[in-house]
Amino acid sequence: MGGWLFDPAHWSGSTGIPVRLLEHLGYTLLTLLIAAVIAIPLGAFVGHTGKGGFVIVGLSNALRALPTTAVLILVVLWAGLGDFPVYVALVLLAIPPIMAGTYAGVRAVDPVAVDAARGVGMRESGVLLQVEIPNALPLIYGGFRGAALQVVATATIAAYTGAGGLGRFVFDGLALQEFGQMLAGAVLVALLAVLVDLGFAGLQRLTVSPGLRPVGTGGKR
Amino acid sequence: MTWIFENWERFWEVTEVHLRLSIVPVLVGFVLAIPLGWWASRSQTARAVLFPFANILFTIPSIALIVITPVLIGVKILDEINVIVPLVIYTVALMVRSIADALSAVPGNVVAAANAMGYRPLRRFLTVDFPLALPVTIAGLRVATVSNISMVSVGALVGLGGYGQLFTEGYQTDNSPKVIAGLIGTVVLAVLADGLLLLIGRLLTPWARAGR
Amino acid sequence: MKRIATAVAAVMLLSACGGDPLTGSGNNEPAPTDTIVVGSGNFPESRLLAEIYAEALTAKGVKISKKLNIGNRELYYKGVQDGSIDLIPEYTGVLLKYINKDATQVGSDEVYEALKKALPQNLIVLDKSEAEDKDAVVVTKQIAAQYSLKSIDDLVPYCKDLVFGGPTEFQNRADGLPGLKAKYNCEFKEFKSLDVGGPLTVAGLKDNTVQAADLFTTDAAIKANEFVVLEDPKNVFAAQNVLPLINEKKASQQVRDTLNAISKKLDTKVLLELNEKLSAPDKPEPEKVAKEWLASAGI
Numbered sequence: 001m002g003g004w005l006f007d008p009a010h011w012s013g014s015t016g017i018p019v020r021l022l023e024h025l026g027y028t029l030l031t032l033l034i035a036a037v038i039a040i041p042l043g044a045f046v047g048h049t050g051k052g053g054f055v056i057v058g059l060s061n062a063l064r065a066l067p068t069t070a071v072l073i074l075v076v077l078w079a080g081l082g083d084f085p086v087y088v089a090l091v092l093l094a095i096p097p098i099m100a101g102t103y104a105g106v107r108a109v110d111p112v113a114v115d116a117a118r119g120v121g122m123r124e125s126g127v128l129l130q131v132e133i134p135n136a137l138p139l140i141y142g143g144f145r146g147a148a149l150q151v152v153a154t155a156t157i158a159a160y161t162g163a164g165g166l167g168r169f170v171f172d173g174l175a176l177q178e179f180g181q182m183l184a185g186a187v188l189v190a191l192l193a194v195l196v197d198l199g200f201a202g203l204q205r206l207t208v209s210p211g212l213r214p215v216g217t218g219g220k221r
Numbered sequence: 222m223t224w225i226f227e228n229w230e231r232f233w234e235v236t237e238v239h240l241r242l243s244i245v246p247v248l249v250g251f252v253l254a255i256p257l258g259w260w261a262s263r264s265q266t267a268r269a270v271l272f273p274f275a276n277i278l279f280t281i282p283s284i285a286l287i288v289i290t291p292v293l294i295g296v297k298i299l300d301e302i303n304v305i306v307p308l309v310i311y312t313v314a315l316m317v318r319s320i321a322d323a324l325s326a327v328p329g330n331v332v333a334a335a336n337a338m339g340y341r342p343l344r345r346f347l348t349v350d351f352p353l354a355l356p357v358t359i360a361g362l363r364v365a366t367v368s369n370i371s372m373v374s375v376g377a378l379v380g381l382g383g384y385g386q387l388f389t390e391g392y393q394t395d396n397s398p399k400v401i402a403g404l405i406g407t408v409v410l411a412v413l414a415d416g417l418l419l420l421i422g423r424l425l426t427p428w429a430r431a432g433r
Numbered sequence: 434m435k436r437i438a439t440a441v442a443a444v445m446l447l448s449a450c451g452g453d454p455l456t457g458s459g460n461n462e463p464a465p466t467d468t469i470v471v472g473s474g475n476f477p478e479s480r481l482l483a484e485i486y487a488e489a490l491t492a493k494g495v496k497i498s499k500k501l502n503i504g505n506r507e508l509y510y511k512g513v514q515d516g517s518i519d520l521i522p523e524y525t526g527v528l529l530k531y532i533n534k535d536a537t538q539v540g541s542d543e544v545y546e547a548l549k550k551a552l553p554q555n556l557i558v559l560d561k562s563e564a565e566d567k568d569a570v571v572v573t574k575q576i577a578a579q580y581s582l583k584s585i586d587d588l589v590p591y592c593k594d595l596v597f598g599g600p601t602e603f604q605n606r607a608d609g610l611p612g613l614k615a616k617y618n619c620e621f622k623e624f625k626s627l628d629v630g631g632p633l634t635v636a637g638l639k640d641n642t643v644q645a646a647d648l649f650t651t652d653a654a655i656k657a658n659e660f661v662v663l664e665d666p667k668n669v670f671a672a673q674n675v676l677p678l679i680n681e682k683k684a685s686q687q688v689r690d691t692l693n694a695i696s697k698k699l700d701t702k703v704l705l706e707l708n709e710k711l712s713a714p715d716k717p718e719p720e721k722v723a724k725e726w727l728a729s730a731g732i
Contacts, residue, residue: 162633
């Protein structure tokens with residue numbers, strides 16, 4: 001694998017490692033953005049009102065059961081090849097963890113804080129945006145980072161229907177029975193996942209109130 | 222939907238394979254994860270080592286693991302082991318964390334009481350710790366099971382069985398009803414498995430609903 | 434105690450649903466030695482041929498186990514060599530070039546003879562059929578008109594400006610890009626990995642992502658999309674007769690007779706018709722199409 005990975009020829013050109021890395025990263029980030037835009041408001045709203053939690057959890061579980069390969073193939077058969085099917089499949093994959101995390105986070109906010117906010121005359125939207133969500137951030141990030149890991153790993157499948165990304169190395173390696181290439185693809189995906197997670201961990205550090213940081217690393221979460 | 226009725230034999234055949242390929246890894250992975258999770262619940266260093274390792278394992282794309290397994294363990298390429306081993310790895314990676322958290326959450330005073338009553342460690346583990354850890358463990362098992370059921374389809378990309386076969390064949394012949402049939406099968410299987418585990422969890426933890 | 438018993442019962446119930454999980458009902462343990470494992474490559478025609486072999490043999494009372502849609506030859510050939518697969522439909526020319534990339538035979542009979550000699554000890558091929566399905570360089574009607582293309586020779590001056598699409602392995606195979614370069618001096622600007630004559634390749638041609646592609650001559654998509662198959666006067670693609678590749682130990686007289694009878698009745702026209710049936714709007718299963726053909730061919 002080292003042989004394939006460090007061969008300079010594989011680092012240049014439109015099918016080289018950097019290009020595929022960027023494609024893969026692109027799929028991941030745009031997917032997470034779209035999924036967050038859909039899932040966070042949904043999860044937060046239902047968490048805030050306390051009604052329909054059953055629907056959220058059920059929907060989350062149902063979406064989790066969808067095999068991404070099948071969704072990808074179906075959208076390709078209906079809408080043609082390209083990147084669109086990839087995004088549909090990956091966004092559906094990313095929504096459950098983000099939605100569940102947001103819902104759980106908002107539900108778990110200390111009711112005393114919520115009560116106090118209402119007590120000082122905050123409107124419901126204020127309670128949601130200024131109290132519940134900031135307090136729910138650790139769990140929201142938890143769901144988000146979990147989703148990120150899944151998306152990075154699963155975006156590999158996009159190459160099956162001709163899209164780009166690091167999966168190209170895995171599938172080409174398979175077709176040519178070149179284990180060096182396949183392993184390199186797998187390793188690069190794992191590396192990218194670690195980097196993406198580190199990135200979001202950093203973002204979490206920056207945006208989550210210090211008061212919410214986990215104190216020590218005790219057994220209870 | 223009609224595809225399922227018109228091709229019932231094939232559908233059932235594929236379902237059997239898919240079931241087998243999903244359940245075996247969950248069972249094996251669960252059993253393997255118990256000692257590891259137990260260790261992680263008691264040792265800070267264990268957590269620090271196992272958890273990041275588990276996270277990284279999870280990021281290795283399933284297709285890559287499935288293809289590399291025959292090379293690593295020297296099995297024939299069409300052996301079902303090639304899907305089972307990667308899924309066991311994923312299940313263990315998921316369940317170690319789940320079990321560790323579950324065991325850590327067992328109330329310390331209950332454990333102390335049991336010790337005080339003279340329970341030997343193994344008996345205490347089996348009759349006190351483990352049952353109390355069940356709810357969180359089962360939650361983890363549910364995620365692992367649904368996840369496995371979904372991932373088995375990737376095996377079809379190297380000719381292994383399960384609903385994935387319906388996806389690849391449907392793709393090659395532009396046959397969406399076939400793909401949908403496989404999708405329905407997968408989702409139904411996942412919902413049933415999830416429901417079954419939920420039920421088992423409820424049966425095994427009657428105290429959780431006592432006093433309603 | 435009671436709860437543990439319930440748990441055990443539940444687990445047993447789960448495993449009862451799926452058959453005994455550890456020994457399985459088919460693929461997990463090696464099939465009993467008198468079963469023939471029929472495999473196929475990852476494209477519809479290969480599946481169809483495998484189903485034809487399988488159905489015919491089953492009708493004669495032979496025990497069959499199917500492992501279809503495995504992958505490309507680079508993948509399934511290993512299975513044939515290690516005995517996981519006993520029987521698979523093959524094509525003379527490509528198989529020969531795969532085993533011996535320096536093979537130079539092109540004519541149907543010479544390729545057949547050379548193939549028989551090139552195969553390893555434990556594998557044999559039975560009678561070849563008249564049916565041929567060759568790889569070909571295919572372009573759209575528009576491109577053919579634009580560059581006045583009839584044969585690959587006509588394409589040569591434009592190769593370096595065009596993008597070629599095909600299965601990933603086409604880049605490496607002796608009768609793929611290297612062959613086109615060696616015999617026609619045609620080197621394309623870029624190669625795009627698509628699939629094995631499937632939807633990606635057809636779509637790639639249609640939307641001009643690639644200007645030329647590797648498709649199979651019996652593919653119904655060629656007629657359906659009015660693609661033009663470029664002639665191959667220098668014979669990069671040798672004769673490709675359809676025939677069964679089988680593990681010698683499983684080739685009993687009955688098996689040989691049955692498969693040879695099939696090969697007698699298979700010709701290119703039949704393949705084209707059957708492929709068209711497979712891509713009809715109602716998408717019949719290859720098993721059904723195979724059974725119907727066997728019935729009509731009187732096997």
